[in-house]
Amino acid sequence: NAEFFVVRGSMPGDILLLVVLAVFLVPSGLCVIEAIARACSVRLERFLHLVFVGTLLAMIVLPPAKRMGLPLPLVLLAVAVVAIVGVGLYRRFRPFRSRDALIGLMLIVVAFPVHFLVLTPVSKLVLPTSSVDAEEMEAEEMHADEMKAEVSEAAGVNADTNLPPVVFIVFDALPVVSLMDARQQINDQRYPHFAELAQGATWYRNATTVAQSTTDAVPAILTGNYPAEKRLPTLSDHPQNIFTLLSSTYLLKASEAATQLCPKELCVVPEPEPMQARTRSLVSDVTVVLGHILLPTELSSTLPSITETWKDFVAAGPQSEPVRSFKELQIDSFIHGLQKHDRPTFYFLHVVLPHGRWEFLPSGKSYVPLDVVAPRNSSPAPAGGRWQQERWSNIQDQQRHLLQVGFVDRVLGRILDRLRSEDLYDRSMIVVTADHGISFTPWTSRRVFSAQGKAEIMSVPLLIKLPGQKESQLDERVAETIDILPTVADLLGIEMPWTVDGTSLAAFEHAERDSRRFYKNGGDEPIIVEELLVEKALERQSFLFGTRPQDLFAVGPWGELVGNAPGEWEIPGPGGLPEVDLDSALLRDVDPSADVMPSLISGQLAAAGCGIHSGQEPCGPLQGRGSRRRGRGGGKAGPARPAPGAELLDPQRVEHWGRRDRLLTRRFPQDRVSRTARRADERQSGCPA
Numbered sequence: 001n002a003e004f005f006v007v008r009g010s011m012p013g014d015i016l017l018l019v020v021l022a023v024f025l026v027p028s029g030l031c032v033i034e035a036i037a038r039a040c041s042v043r044l045e046r047f048l049h050l051v052f053v054g055t056l057l058a059m060i061v062l063p064p065a066k067r068m069g070l071p072l073p074l075v076l077l078a079v080a081v082v083a084i085v086g087v088g089l090y091r092r093f094r095p096f097r098s099r100d101a102l103i104g105l106m107l108i109v110v111a112f113p114v115h116f117l118v119l120t121p122v123s124k125l126v127l128p129t130s131s132v133d134a135e136e137m138e139a140e141e142m143h144a145d146e147m148k149a150e151v152s153e154a155a156g157v158n159a160d161t162n163l164p165p166v167v168f169i170v171f172d173a174l175p176v177v178s179l180m181d182a183r184q185q186i187n188d189q190r191y192p193h194f195a196e197l198a199q200g201a202t203w204y205r206n207a208t209t210v211a212q213s214t215t216d217a218v219p220a221i222l223t224g225n226y227p228a229e230k231r232l233p234t235l236s237d238h239p240q241n242i243f244t245l246l247s248s249t250y251l252l253k254a255s256e257a258a259t260q261l262c263p264k265e266l267c268v269v270p271e272p273e274p275m276q277a278r279t280r281s282l283v284s285d286v287t288v289v290l291g292h293i294l295l296p297t298e299l300s301s302t303l304p305s306i307t308e309t310w311k312d313f314v315a316a317g318p319q320s321e322p323v324r325s326f327k328e329l330q331i332d333s334f335i336h337g338l339q340k341h342d343r344p345t346f347y348f349l350h351v352v353l354p355h356g357r358w359e360f361l362p363s364g365k366s367y368v369p370l371d372v373v374a375p376r377n378s379s380p381a382p383a384g385g386r387w388q389q390e391r392w393s394n395i396q397d398q399q400r401h402l403l404q405v406g407f408v409d410r411v412l413g414r415i416l417d418r419l420r421s422e423d424l425y426d427r428s429m430i431v432v433t434a435d436h437g438i439s440f441t442p443w444t445s446r447r448v449f450s451a452q453g454k455a456e457i458m459s460v461p462l463l464i465k466l467p468g469q470k471e472s473q474l475d476e477r478v479a480e481t482i483d484i485l486p487t488v489a490d491l492l493g494i495e496m497p498w499t500v501d502g503t504s505l506a507a508f509e510h511a512e513r514d515s516r517r518f519y520k521n522g523g524d525e526p527i528i529v530e531e532l533l534v535e536k537a538l539e540r541q542s543f544l545f546g547t548r549p550q551d552l553f554a555v556g557p558w559g560e561l562v563g564n565a566p567g568e569w570e571i572p573g574p575g576g577l578p579e580v581d582l583d584s585a586l587l588r589d590v591d592p593s594a595d596v597m598p599s600l601i602s603g604q605l606a607a608a609g610c611g612i613h614s615g616q617e618p619c620g621p622l623q624g625r626g627s628r629r630r631g632r633g634g635g636k637a638g639p640a641r642p643a644p645g646a647e648l649l650d651p652q653r654v655e656h657w658g659r660r661d662r663l664l665t666r667r668f669p670q671d672r673v674s675r676t677a678r679r680a681d682e683r684q685s686g687c688p689a
Contacts, residue, residue, distance in 0.1 A: 350494050
């Protein structure tokens with residue numbers, strides 16, 4: 001996966017060092033251990049040697065056994081059998097330990113790194129440019145110069161022309177569904193700054209992405225072309241892009257998070273991290289990836305997620321000093337750079353938000369996720385990247401996503417305020433979009449295309465504000481993200497000097513599409529989609545989370561309890577008020593003014609007379625961290641024998657949306673449920689956050 005190295009900005013030396021560590025230093029370390037053991041005892045050295053051979057054989061067998069989907073006991077049994085038989089054969093038969101066998105293994109040891117460095121896309125990042133490639137690069141540079149001249153001539157302008165500033169913002173994993181209310185309008189209560197921008201811009205409500213991967217989707221936006229096979233998100237693979245198009249007339253100020261398309265001599269590139277820091281981060285992340293490859297799902301689920309970010313998978317522990325994330329620093333740097341210049345300026349930002357890791361509240365504060373306190377795989381879809389049935393963990397992940405969308409709205413508001421303070425807002429063309437969406441529909445993959453999840457995965461926001469525009473416009477035509485570049489060029493009066501797959505949305509003769517294209521991987525045959533049908537996703541989102549900002553903090557059947565003092569409620573059964581035992585140590589020494597606010601807390605909820613303090617069984621776990629039994633109708637409840645009065649306090653982890661009324665009626669009789677609680681249950685189901 002060469003994109004892994006591109007996004008993290010790895011140097012050729014970093015990649016070569018990783019190969020040396022994996023191929024030579026690791027086995028050399030094992031040999032040193034054996035040498036030390038031999039100094040103590042020959043038998044100990046032979047025993048360790050056989051243990052190492054068996055372990056390496058197990059590492060070879062584990063990945064295919066995992067892909068077969070076998071239960072953990074069968075996986076471990078198969079691996080143990082192969083390791084034991086392999087060690088027995090190795091020990092018993094001399095040919096396995098002969099010089100010829102050793103030479104064959106040495107050839108394999110050399111073949112793997114050669115294949116990795118020469119025959120995969122990684123070669124573009126490591127190997128020096130060949131003479132043929134050098135000629136091609138020189139031809140491309142000459143073509144780029146000719147292209148700049150053509151652009152200037154076509155536009156009839158030069159670098160001193162009073163072209164409008166262009167502010168181009170690409171968010172990450174933001175489906176337009178998340179921004180909308182049940183009326184398919186931008187939710188101005190939760191996301192006031194998106195709504196504010198839309199009041200003076202054109203909103204292309206039916207815009208869709210063309211790729212599911214960031215490293216395919218962002219280059220498609222910046223080049224106007226569909227993804228192609230074996231292309232990395234680099235300038236050498238995409239020499240014709242929006243940066244090279246505008247470089248002759250615009251000052252470029254770009255902040256790329258996952259691509260390297262802006263020429264280094266034209267864009268300000270941050271200084272790379274020191275070699276030691278890069279190596280430490282790379283080795284740590286590769287170790288986590290190796291764990292996900294080797295370990296069965298039941299064990300790899302305890303590792304940090306590798307699907308929510310491109311680097312630094314191992315999160316800082318709860319005792320670490322709060323530090324500003326790369327995303328926050330990137331946003332601050334971009335906003336600070338929004339200043340007037342003598343030349344027309346092109347400001348570009350791609351920030352990996354609201355893409356997970358989900359850690360921000362709409363207020364701008366971050367919180368320490370639960371997986372830091374109780375380590376687990378924080379991947380939002382742990383079962384092979386697919387959501388399972390409608391259960392509380394799924395609902396809470398979508399809740400965290402929507403809260404982070406609120407933070408994105410806050411970021412957009414800061415950008416708009418900065419433009420106004422610099423007297424740039426009215427004069428600027430502003431483009432806001434996203435690379436792709438994310439699905440939360442049960443039984444679908446969060447990122448991989450499916451008929452049920454396509455509306456959330458493909459739909460993206462697309463807002464374009466023209467200089468001086470004051471009124472809103474709603475464009476219902478089918479638009480794709482490859483149309484953005486030709487639209488910007490058309491609005492600036494610049495003729496495209498190369499052929500693009502997209503068409504200008506501003507052109508009068510723009511042909512309306514009947515369908516959309518979507519690429520799972522660059523170069524694959526596209527999926528043709530005619531209808532998205534976002535209504536079902538919107539209906540589910542509105543049912544679970546309402547439309548008001550406070551509704552996001554009142555998820556679950558007892559959401560109406562949020563904001564009320566415990567003394568205002570009558571607790572049925574003996575004992576009165578419940579006892580709450582929080583598992584988290586995050587509530588010690590809380591500073592309300594700090595940037596980090598503990599917000600995702602778990603614990604045990606119990607009525608007086610039962611639960612942790614009395615030695616009896618807890619009434620029920622918050623967050624589902626406790627014993628459960630399956631009830632009729634597909635619901636999951638608390639312990640099998642709750643104490644008197646426990647039913648009302650049970651979080652009632654309802655996981656099946658059908659027949660829930662029957663289930664809740666059986667669990668909570670009419671005469672024991674307050675009128676307010678019944679209203680809350682009728683509105684939504686789940687578990688209190």
